[in-house]
Amino acid sequence: MPKRGAVAVGLTALALALLLNFQVPADTLTVGRPPGPSGAGGAGGISNGGASNGGASSGPDRSTGSGGTSGDQGGGATGQRTVTGPVVDTRWGPVQVAVTVSGSELVDIAALELPSGGRSSQISRFVEPILRSEALQAQSANIDGVSGATYTSTAYAQSLQSALDSAGI
C-alpha cells in the first residue's frame, strides 16, 4: 500500500531528475527501498496506527490555497478525485501540481505550472510525461528527504506533497 510520505519524497527524487537533469532520460527511479528497522516488511513498510491525537486536523498548514476536493473519510472512497497543490514560487518561476487519486491510490500527477523560458521550458516539457509513467513506481520509495535538492525540484515536491495531504493519501 502506498505511503503518502514516501510517495511525496520518492517523487522528490524523481522530480529532481526531471527538473534538473533533463538531458538524461530518467528511465529508472532508483530511490532505495532500504530495509526498515521496524520489520514491518514489504514495500510499504510501516503502517501508521492512525492519527495520534486530535491535533491532526489542525495540520497541514498551507501557504497558498489548495483547491482541494471535499474531505474524504479515507480508504472507502471510490471514483477519482483531483486535488490541486499550492503554487510554490522559485527563482525560475512558479510551480504547481495536481494529483488524481482513486481511494487511497495515486493514479496521476499533472504539472499545472512549471517555470518557462529557456532551459526551464526544456525542463518543463521533459518532466510531465515521465512523471506520469513513473508515479506508481515512486509510491514504493521510502525516503523522508533528499539532501542536494534545491529550488524548482523542492518546490515541485512540496506542491505535490501538499496536494497529497489534501487528498488524504
Add this chain to the structure above:
Amino acid sequence: MPGRPDGVARQVRVEPVMGTTVSIDVRPPFVGAAAIEAAVAWFHAVDEKFSMYRPDSELSRIADGSLALEDASRDVRTIVSLSDSLRDRTEGYFDAGRHRDDGRLDPTGVAKGWAVDEAVTILRMAGARNLQVGAGGDLVMAGEPEPGRRWRIGIRHPERADRVAAVLEITSLAVATSATYERGAHIRDPWTGRPPTGLQSLTVVGPTLAMADAFATAAFAMGERGIPWVGRQPGFGALGITSDDRVVWTPLVDELRIPDPTVGTGTRGRPTAGSALTSLSGDER
C-alpha cells in the same frame, strides 16, 4: 484526518523565502498553528536582515558603508562573527567575505543554515519533538518521522538527479550538500580563485546546519582531501562523490549509511553511467 489509511500524519508548511524554498514538516506531537507562523515569520525576518538583494537590508548597508557593524542587530553581529570564526577554522576555505565576485561581505551562506537551526529551536520550544526543516536541499532533522524509525535521507546523485548516491538514517542531525550541479561553479577556492576540482558533491552531517553547511562549502573547495578534513571535526562527518565517481565517507557517516540504497529498486532499470559509482569506505587514502 483520523481516517487516513496509510499516511503518516504531519504538519507541513512550505514557504518561498531567502531565495529558496523552506519546508517545515512536523510529525506528532503537533504544534499550534501560531508556532508554525512564528517559524515562517522568523525566516522572513532573517531574509530582511541578510538579503544582499535588498538594498535596505542590514547586510547591504554594512557592505555599502552606511551601517557600522557595531551598530548592527545582534543577529547580524552573530552571523558576521560566526563567519569570521569559520574562516579561521577552515584554513580560509570558508571565506565568507570572498564569496561574491565583487569581494563584498556575504555571510548569507551561514545565515541560511543558522536560520534553519533557529527555526527548529522555535518549533521545539513550542512542543515539537519530531520534525524536519529544510531550505534548498539542506535539512535539519530532530526525533523520528514515525515511532521507532529514523529519518531516511537520500543524498542526491550528482550526475543523475533521479538517483540517490547514498541513504543515511538519521535521528537528530543536520545534513548539507555542496555541489556544482545546480548553481554552477558557485564555490571557488579562495587561494586560487578557481572552481575546485576533485569532488562532484560533498555532503556534511553534524549537529548544526550553520556549521554543516559552512564545512560543506569549505571542504568542497578543498577537493577530495576535504572529506577526511571534515572527519577530523568533532561531531561531523562527510560523504563525498569524487570526480572519478567514487563514493568516499568518514567513520561517522559509516554508522548512518544504509549499505546499498539501490537494492530492490528500479524494476525496469538498466545499467547506466551512474551505476558505475563504487563505494570505497574510510576517510584515509
